[in-house]
Amino acid sequence: MTAKRDITLNLNGRDFAIGVEPRRTLADAIRDECGLTGTHQGCEHGVCGTCTVLLDGEPVRSCLMFAVQAEGKRIRTVEGLADGDTLHPLQESFMKHHALQCGYCTPGFLVLAAGLLEKDPGIGDQELREALSSNLCRCTGYAAILKAVRAAAEAMRGR
C-alpha cells in the first residue's frame, strides 16, 4: 500500500505526471503533488463539500476518492474556473454579493455551482437550494451564497 505508483492526472486541461501511494486521496494529490492548493479539505469524510472538484463535469468530493482512481478523467478545480484573466460569472458574483467571508468553503461552492449551472443555467430554485445544501459554510449563513449563485445563473442564461 505504501509503494508508489506513477499516474497522470489531468487537471484543468493540463497533465501532471506524479507518483503516489495507492492510498493517497485525490484531494491530497491535487494539493500536494500537483500544487493546486485551491481545493481545500474541511472534514476528510465527505460531509462538508469543501474539496469538491468536477470529474468529467460531475461534482465529486475529492477526499473520498483515491488519486489512482482519477487517472484518465478530466478534473476541474477552482483554479480552472476563470478563463485566463476573465473571471467566471460565479467568481464575479461571489465578490459582488459578499458571498464569502473566510473563503475556505468558497472553492467547493464555486465548483459545485459551476457544475450545476454550466449543465443547466435554468435550474429551478428548489433544485438549486437542494444541491447547494450539500456543502457547508460556517461564516455567511448561506443567504449571500444563494443570492450570488442565482445572480450568476441569470448572467449565464443571458450569455
Next chain:
Amino acid sequence: MASEKTRVLGHPVERLEDPPLVTGRGRYAGDINFPHQLHMRMLRSPHAHARITSIDTRRAEALPGVVAVWTHADIAELGPVDFRADRASEILKPYRQPVLADGRVRYVGDPVAAVFAEDAYLAEDAAELIAVDYEELPVITRADQEPGEFDTGLGTEAAFLTHTFGDVAAAFAGAHKVIELDLFTGRHSGVPMETRGAIGRYDAARDVLELHGAAKVPHRNKDTLVNMLGCRPDQLHVYESHVGGGFGIRGELYPEDVLVMVAANRLDRPVKWIEDRMEHLMCANQGREQRHLARVAVDETGRILAMEDEIFHDQGAYVRTHGSNVANRTMCMLTGLYDVPAFKAVTHFRLTNKTPCATYRAPGRFESTYVREQLVDAIAAGLGLDRIAVRRLNLIPEDAFPYVLAFDEPHVGSLEFDSGKYELLMDKALDAFGWEEADKRLAERRAAGEMAGLGIGLFLEEGGRGPSDGAIVSVDTKGGVEVVTGGASLGQGFETAMAQLCAEGLGVDYRGIRVIHGQTDRIPYGIGAHATRATVLTGGAVYQTALTVRAKALDMAAELLQLRADDLDIVDGVVGRRGDPKGPTVTLGEIAKRMQPGSKALGGRAPGLSAEDFFNPTDTVFPYGVHLAQVCVDPGTGGITVERFMVAYDVGRAVNPAMVEGQLVGGCMQGLGGALYEEFAYDERGQPLAVTLADYLLPTMGEAPDIQCLVTEDAPSPLNPLGMKSAGEGGINGVGAAIASAVNDAIGIPGAVTQLPITPQRLRAILRRAGR
C-alpha cells in the same frame, strides 16, 4: 475629510480579500510548506480519565521515515500551556493543560505522544504503533454533579465566583411574585471550516523561531510562547496568513502550537501539523455548557426587583488560555439591557472529563441572554402580562446613559454602558417584522390546530475591548499606501474595513491600500481580533493615524503648491484646493518623494510621509440588538421549522453595511445551530458522541430561514470619533433566547423549553409530558 469621490466609509464596497480567495490562490495553514519539512501527528487518549501506566514508542520509532516520537518525558522541562498574560489567576494555575499528558489523561483526545515523520500518512501509521497502557479512573461528565478530585488535594471545583450588587435578600422578601427557572445551555462550538494548523520553523540564518498558521491573537501568543520557551522577543515571531474562520475558538494557543515550535528548534527542520476533523471536534475549544438555577423577584406590574442565579459552568478537562473569563462574562452580562436594582450570581467553575472550553462567539452572552429572556417571558406568563410590555417596563431608559453597572466585589470591574436607545430599536424591530400582524395570524393558525409561534430575545453586546491599538500608515513614492496593524483577520473582512477607514482619513482609493495584520515582526504591539474589537480598536487606530498622515501631506503640499493647508483637500490621492478642480495639484506619491530622507523640500520636517499612532479608548462599547423568530413545530416528529428570523442591531456606525449584514446573518445561522442542532454530547464514560460532521450537525442551506437584518445607527458610541460599536457577535447572541421563546409560544406552554439545543427528541418529550 475625504471628498465624495473617495468616500467609501459606510458603503457596501467589495472586499479587498476576495480576488485570491475566489480563484484558489489563498494561503491557509495547510497551504504553507517549507522545504525538508516534517509532519507531526498526535496520539490522543481514548479514555476520558485514566492513569498512564506505560508508553512504548519503540515500534513507531523503528518505522522508516519516522524521525522522532515524543512523550511528556521528552519535554518535561516545558511548563503547561499558559494563560494569556491578562488572565493570570493563581488559583487556576494548577488546572492548566500540559503540552503532552503527564502521567494522566483527562479527556478523550488529550495529547499523549507526538510523532514526527517525513510524510503525514506515515506519521499517522507510526502513531498507531505506539502502545500505551491505561488504568481507567472515575469520570465526571457534568458540572452539576458532586465535584471530585482533579489531582491530589485539588478539587474539580476550581473556583467559586460571585458577582453581586444591591440588597437581593430584601428584594426577594418583599416581592409580589418570585419566578424560578432551571435552564441548561448545551455544549457547542465554532467549528470553523478550516481545522487548526501550525507550522514551526527555525531560521538559523536569522536566529528566529517562526510560527506560521497563527490567528486571532498573534501578538498575545507570541508573548506566551516567548515566556514558555524562554527566548528573547526578537528571536520568535508569529505569522498569520489566510484563516478559515475563527469564531473565538481558533487562534488561541494550544498544545500543538507549542509542540511544533519546540520540535522545529530541536529537530532543526520545519514541522507541520494539520488537525483532522475528528481531532478538531475532540480537542479544539468548546463552550456554552452551563446549568442555571435562576430566579427573579417582581412587583405586581412586572417590574424586576432583583435577579439571582446559581450557575454550574462546565469548563471541561483543563483551564485554557482564558482562565474563568467566560463564567465571569456570563455573570456580568446577565442583567443585559434591563434596569435591575439588585443582583446576585454565583458560579461553580468546575472541571469535567470532557474537551476543555473557552470562548466561542458571544461567550457568556448567548448563555446569559437565553436565561434572562426566558425569565422575562416567564414574568409575563406568571403575571398574565404582555411579554413586550414587560420588556418595555424594565429597559434602561434613554436618559440613563452612561449607565454604570458596579459590582460589590472589588476585583470585578464595573461596566459602563456608553449609549443606547433600547426601546427605539425594539419598536423599530417589531414594526419592521410586523409583530402584531404576525401574532394575529399565528393565533389563527394555532386555533386551526397548528403549532406556530413568535419569539423575542433582547440582548446587550460588548465590544471594542482595549486597552490600546496601534497602526503605522505610510505612503510610498508611487502613492501606494501601507497600513500595518497589530490586528488579525479570521475572514471577517478586516483588510477591507481597515482600508475603508484609512481611505476616509487620508483621502485615497481604498483599493490601493495594503493592510498588514498578524505579523509580529512588522509591529511590536497588537492584541488581535477578539471580543468584536477589530473595527473599533484597530480601526480607530488606523483612522487616527491616517489623519496624522493627512495633516503631514497637507502641510508639505501647502508649501509645494504655495497655498494654505486649510484650503486643501485630498481626493483619490491627489491634493488640490477644495472646490477648484482646475487649480494646481500634487499627488501623494510626489509628496512622499519630496519627503524622502535628504530631500531639500523637507525643511525641518521629519522624513517620510508616514506616521505611527495609538488609539486608547477609555472603555468598551455596548452595542445591542433584538432577535425575533417565527417557528412552526411538527408535533409528530418534534421537528422545528424556523419560518422567519429578524436580527435588529444598533451598530453605532457601519463601516461596511454588507459586511455588517454578513456578520449578523452568519452569526445568526451559527446561533440557530446551537439552538436547534449542534451538540457535543458525551456518554456516561465521557466518550464523545459527536466526532464527525455527520454527528455534529452544522446547519446547511436547507435549514437556512429567511433572515432579515435591520441595522441602525441610532446610538453611536461617544468613545470613538466615528461612533463605531462593532458587529461580530450580535448575530448569534439572542438566537437561543428567541428560538426558545418562539417554541414555547408555538406549543402554548410557557417555560417548556429548558434545554438547548431543542432537538426533536427533547421537544417530543415536552409534548408527551403535556399529553400532546
